[in-house]
Amino acid sequence: MTIVKLDLDTFPKLLMHHAEERGDRPAIREKSRGIWRTVTWRELAEEASALAAAVSARGLQRGAHVALLGDNRPRLYAAMCAAHMLGAVAVPLYQDSAVDEIASSIASAKVTHVFAENQEQVDKLLEILPRCPTVQCIVYDKDRGMRHYTQRELVSYDSLLQQGRQLAVEKHDFLRAQAARCSGGDSALLFFTSGATGPAKGVVLTHAALIDRARVAASLGQLKDTDVAMAYLPPGWIGQILFGYVQPMVVGYCICCPESSDTMLADMREMGPTYFLATPRVLETLAKQVSLRMEEAGGFNQRLYRSCMAVGRRVAARTLAGERLSIGDRLASMASDLLIRGPLRDVLGMSRVRVAYTAGDAVDPDLLMFFRALGINLKQLYGSTETGFFVALQRDGAIRPDTVGLPVDGVELKMTPQREVLVRSPGLFREYHGDAARTAEAMNADGWFHTGDAGELGPDGQLRIVDRMADVGALKDGTPFAPRLLESKLKFVPYIREAVAFGDGRDMVCALIDIEMAATSRWADRQNISYTGHADLASRDEVYALIADCIAAMNAQLASDPALASSQIQRFLILDKELSADDGVLTRTGKLRRDVIAARYRASVDAMYDGRTEVRVEPGSGEQAADAKIRDAKVVTSAHTRRAA
């Protein structure tokens, strides 16, 4: 394992260290125009220095904020390095953010310099320029379509780099001094968490906090500089930056940027990453793709797949339970690996994955087990932007699928009487940018951070997260109700993309269902159901019947657990269009914004509880009003279940 010396406490120092230690090893690979191109650590350091020289000549000050707006590209990371070299704070934003979101982020962080990937991003920035007077300079990478732009704030990355290469020589000492002035306690990154409730908060993290967390993660994952990770998640999310910037800086491993999101799977197969981070959403999509393709294969292939996966599940479950495998199991496991599981891992580009984490949201145990059954060492990771991402994670040999594992080194956990999880760790954030009041509210004087998550700490030290504090409620009869659990179970169904469960203060549980269009439309094709579009398909009785069956199956599962039996979903409504972050009902990371959803779909929800079978849906702008159906789902009556009237 290659964890570098501890006196390297900032990113510029780490970068220089790698440029000397492993200058010719790859730092970033990028597939561009059909070929993988490599940036070595030396080249990255050299490019970052040149950029830093040029940007500093354009007025970037220590402690100023540099926004990064684009997809994962070597140049985005080089720009981040350059900002850190000059002691500035990097502010990565979600590249698909709408104009207003970007405007409020840039204004609140008082960003002076922006790095933008292409014309699309530049257009957004130019539109908000009048609202953001602090912005002095916009650097754009791709020059396509940029010929007509004459704004004085604009400068192309290429020309900046060229100027910088000349300047870097004469400014060599200046740059060295700047890098040396930087210390671990300085702010390094500012993330905007598009919180599930309320406006976005700017979370400030220091070099030291991030590097500390990455060191802990590196030693847990036994990372080496030969490891490879894909850089494919939005850079605005702390998870991507930790796996694509902070950890590579600490360990010296290489990241690979796919050509585009459409080619991600193919590119991943080519590079064969060994270290992998995915959100539950990504995993759901992959799992759905696999099971759909297998369902369509039919006949022998399908039976083979099912039996091989059954073997995989059994073996994975036994291994997790710490049982010894019989010789028969071992043989069956080997055979199924050869026939199906191995080839499937290869299709998913995961045949070389050594350690895979899922983080960012609740993950359904079934989903986790699906990947473990495939033979992929997928583990849950718990943490948030404020806690430096690495708080708890599942450990090899002690994985319990319903928990998020044990706290990692340096983390102290404490529960409030209301079961809220409190965290104290060297990886905690410094502050909410420019908002001392909210910082004080979230972090008490002793340094304990209120996560806002409800959880339990088991006697074996394993942390179980129940739901967001704000979302945990109780049914009218007093039984506790946590919607996230139900929703993540529903989302594992191939035909369901999103689900929103209601039940707090009510006498029964109802749900809004958002169908997965790709899978459902293929199902409809097979059933010879013709339809005109999403809304039409979503309103079909056949589709309602399909979803009702899926919910009934989940209800049966819930009925066997006394604590959950009364959380069975009794009625549901299928939404006529996708829940989308662009409409504000999801965060950019794909989490539900319950308050917005509750307000927007108030009529539908009320109708479900009023026992109606149809509701007139309020039209959005420019859309026609439509009637949505409401149907009952089959509920399993057991000793614990009280039928709603």
Next chain:
Amino acid sequence: MTISVQSSILQSAQRAFPFGPPILELSSISLRFGGVHALTNISFDVLEHEIRAIIGPNGAGKSSMLNVINGIYAPQEGSITFRGERLSEMKPTHAASLGIARTFQNIALFRGMSVLDNIMAGRKLHMHASFLEVALQLPRARREETENRAAVEEIIEFLEIEHIRKTPVARLPYGLQKRVELGRALAAEPTILLLDEPMAGMNIEEKQDMCRFILDVNDHYGTTIVLIEHDMGVVMDISDRVVVLDYGKKIGDGTPDEVRSDQNVIDAYLGVPH
């Protein structure tokens, strides 16, 4: 559909490639099939770097006009002048070597080949290495292969079709096939690009994409574009000048605004009897 572009000839000064002299002049072209007059005495010119549209109702002779420019049909009368060189008729291979590339209304792709191979085929005129050089992998052949591949990859990136690079075209949806066909025409690095109903049969999103690509091609490479459409709306948004044909005759010629307010054109589209 709203597509914001500078569509007036007056704004040509702001363009990346300002209009040059006429690159293509057609004078008094008449084309007959047996006794049928497909085109009668048609003259117009195309300026370098402009987007020139030929519009007209179905059966107006638009495709015939394109086929004359491209050399598939030989007109009985009239002449074509390309960069000052006067010809009584064009031949398809000659047109290709002059840098005239085209797409077809009914998509003419090499259906058995992948997207990459299709666009690579468009580089045909940029391949010079002989059979032996290729077979023995001599330096020139290798260099040429690399250069051509790089050029093709640039087009693939330009048209945002990286994800289907290796897919056989027959498996692609219609809109993407159209885009691949555009890619193949671009691979020839044409001076004039002829587009035969590039937006036919597309939904509104595909049309918007196609408009954006056409404008980008013109803006980025400076390619002169001659396009045919029967849907007036789209064309008016993206063209610099428009020729209107009806029953094989030219009934209007000018900027979109001029053409739109021309009484003959309005009559032709509203179906006033002749």
Next chain:
Amino acid sequence: MPDFWFFLEVLVGGLLSGTMYALVALGFVLIYKASSVFNFAQGAMVFFAVLSFVGFMELGLPFWAALPVTVGLMILVGMGTERFVLRPLVNQSEDTLLMATIGLAFVIEGVAQLAWGVDVRRLDLGIRDEPINWVMDKTGMLVSQLDVTAALVAGIMVAALALLFSHTKVGRGLRAVADDHAAALSIGIPLKHIWMLVWATAGVVALVAGMLWGARSGVQFALVWVALKALPVLIIGGFTSVPGVILAGLIVGAIEKIGEVFIGPYVGGGIEGWSPYMLAVLFLLIRPEGLFGEKIIRRV
């Protein structure tokens, strides 16, 4: 002789004659790829080519001179076909082209007999249709020298053509022309040159096939029907695939001989004549595109 060696002998004999089928079928594939038409005149070209070759030799030309002269003649025939048959029919339907090749077949047959007469001739290539001695000594198998030579020549032809079509400008052009005429024209592929070249090549292939068949069974009008032998090979191998027809030729040759020797006695013999067609029918039922043919994808 043990049964095993006998089986092997039959198999080898079958495979060797299979290469000849493949060679004839190859002529069809070339033209099918370039013009999407089943060339009915291929058999006539085989006949015409070898008859001309024998004719030149009868006129007193030595072997080494008669060969290039005939090759030249076949190239002329290819160019003539392009100029007088295909060019006037550009953009016509495939059915029209098919009818044109039937007409072409009659013309070529007529010209051949007009020029060289209708007698059956012997063609001596200096290789005798006799078993190779050392193989017989070693294993007891009877393997004909002529068959082996024919297989070698066919193999070399096939390799050369495969190289030509996979690695050259002409090959790429050919594939493009086969796929879509209009598109090929628009990117500047000279359709006429490609057609000319392909028909000339098909003519040369016909000459080689005719020489090999003629050396064995005499140069006579019946060579026209060699084309019929090629039909099952084409169906099994796929009309557009060079490797497909090679493999199919071998399969047909082997099935024919093995069927005749081992199954024939039980059904009263005569299997050789129809067993390849049976196989072809089977293929039409389960894999209509042939072994390596391009799957025809139709959008509904």
